[in-house]
Amino acid sequence: MQDKKGTPLRSDAQRNRERILCVALSELTLSPDAPLSSIAKKAGVGQGTFYRNFPNRETLVLEIYRHEMQQVADSATQLLLELPPQRALRAWMDRLAEFAMTKAGLADAIRLATSAPGGPSKPSPTPVAEAAELLLRANEEAGTIRPGVNADDFLLAIAGLWQITPTEDWPPRAARLLDLVMDGLRTGAPGHSGE
DSSP, X not given: OBOTTSOBOOHHHHHHHHHHHHHHXXXXXXXXXXXXXXXXXHHTOOHHHHHHXXXXXXXXXXXXXXXXXXXXXXXXXXXXXXXXXHHHHHHHHHHHHHHHHHHHHHHXXXXXXXXXXXXXXXXXXXXXXXXXXXXXXXXXXXXXXXXXXXXXXXHHHTGXXXXXXXXXXXXXXXXXXXXXXXXXXXXXXXXXXXX
């Protein structure tokens, strides 16, 4: 990770930043207007350290969103190293569901951060789309999904994740939805018998 000037952060500065992001994710999910001073205190950092990393609420909220999205995207490569393509795709879909629930919990904070006139815009979902494309191509090459499915198709197919509210018993519901998507991806795959 680098600071605003492009120089790498010291390891202690990086740990502080990660701790702030972790605490802020939890606090802002519970309450989109959680006091920044409370987040700094719970993260165990001083106000100066906090504001050096995140000069305002908008910066913090959008960095949480970007950070979580990048974590999900980065996990695709690691899953492909550890699991066969089909299992890697399904495990990644579970990570994406967790991200969707995090985003839903932060929705009010994100809306507040991006709604101010002249304020920052929401980060692009490009890293997630690129990760989906990587997993889809690995599965297509392995013959485990139907040919020709691209990231746009996939993201439209799983869009129902963003309709599930995080306050209900979301994991089983998300799992059923994602299992249906996997069944659809397997239909027409060279190695799928159709049973």
